[in-house]
Amino acid sequence: MNTARPKRIFFVINSLEGGGAERVFSTLIEHLSRRLSARIELVLLDRYPEKYAIPADVPRHQLDCGQRFGTSIRELVKLVRREKPDLLFSFLTRSNCAAVIAGTIARCPVVISERVHTTSHFGSGLGATVNKLIVRALYPRADRVVAASHGVADDLAANYAVPREKLAVIYNPMRHDDILARAAEPPPIPLPAETWLAIGRLKPNKNFPMLIEAFARSGVAGDLVILGEGPDREALTRLAAEHGVAARVHLPGHVENPYACLAAAAAYVSCSNAEGFPNALVEALIIGKPVAVTDCDSGPAEVLRGRTAPKVRHATEVEYGILVPTNDAGEMAAALRLLAQQDRRTHYAGLAARRARDFDLEQTLAAYQDLIEGAL
Structure with missing residues (x-):
């Protein structure tokens, strides 16, 4: 035995x-x-x-x-x-x-x-x-x-x-079935009719100051909602006021079901300085959302291009979304204006789920x- x-x-x-x-x-x-x-x-x-x-x-x-x-x-x-x-x-x-x-x-x-x-x-x-x-x-x-x-x-x-x-x-x-099931639920918080959604810890590496500046400079309609909590909350609140968008930038903190918020959003946006593997980006694709994210080291380009490649120098439409140079609020503002166009939004939303199947x-x-x- x-x-x-x-x-x-x-x-x-x-x-x-x-x-x-x-x-x-x-x-x-x-x-x-x-x-x-x-x-x-x-x-x-x-x-x-x-x-x-x-x-x-x-x-x-x-x-x-x-x-x-x-x-x-x-x-x-x-x-x-x-x-x-x-x-x-x-x-x-x-x-x-x-x-x-x-x-x-x-x-x-x-x-x-x-x-x-x-x-x-x-x-x-x-x-x-x-x-x-x-x-x-x-x-x-x-x-x-x-x-x-x-x-x-x-x-x-x-x-x-x-x-x-x-x-x-x-x-x-990536748990596709679970994500899609939770995305079908009502959002856990009230959301503006036109929501640009970001998700992450409120800390320097996520570079939400760049996102707030880009949103203010873009001239796009709607509101910016950043889900997450962290030490930069007060500084981000002050920055939104300095840029004149305090009433349109919302920091509701951590929510139990971000997928339902993603489903209700117009687009997903991220200004991270570094990522290993961008979970929230892939989750947005699973839910079928158009995306604009920084071309940081190292995961976003792999996800949106399907390969590693030289860094972009301007807001660039690639295979499955828009890549933006890091630390460049002007180019992120340009990316937001691109996604404000309904035809670009529809184009990338249609490709999102196809790319998500690779994960x-x-x-x-x-x-x-x-x-x-x-x-x-």
Whole structure:
């Protein structure tokens, strides 16, 4: 009789407090826990309220690292040494770095998943330089590295010494049926008749100041609604007043069903400075919305062109939407004026769902399953 214990995989992340990466992580656990031959166990480095549900039958290990890098390494090493899992699978930079160190010490295979364009995400300055050096020292030691887009993979190979043979590009899992079902519900908040919709944390990387300036300069009809919460709320409110559009710019905060808001909107817009894989952009396409977004590193061009390409210098109509240079409010204003034309809006709305079919949940799950099973 075979009495060997089932193999165990520790899925490691900072927390499930909120965010696109955390949502993807929880989706993977939900589906892969029923598909993998090994047992998934959840490891949370930090103790925070959880926004995303994990199946009740998934064992969990709750640490209390308080967002501290050194504590995360120490506590994860202790846990891995004690529990002896067969594989570590991690999301987000701090978890990734801690997992690589813990796996190296405990001689446990490690698969890490990078969700952002690392160089753009860290930016510049002394702290950014230190973080980049840490990533460069640790990421190449992982057994496999999953990148959320080809642009993310190119950055890791070119700037962080990750061997190409270790890299795998797997797009985020998009739950089309769930998104469309929720999009059919009534919006959770009142929306203006003509809504330009943006979604994201109110923080510098999303560059909502550029969007507010572009909206004010565009002369288009309707209102700008930005769904999300964050530290830049007061500054954005002041900026809208300075540009004379305070009555037409709305910051309702986080909403439980952004898909219904997307369905009611005229178009989706984004001015991000960096993206790993732009979840909200693909969700807008699934719902059939025309889009105008910045051509930032690294996901938007892949989504709207179907490939990586040189950066645009002006508001540019591409295969599935409009790309705009980063940090250029004038060109975003031009893009808004293009989408104010009904024929352009109809054209891109008709193409949106066709492109969205390329981001299939089953395809993503199969890719993750093959990669993880191969690393065990």
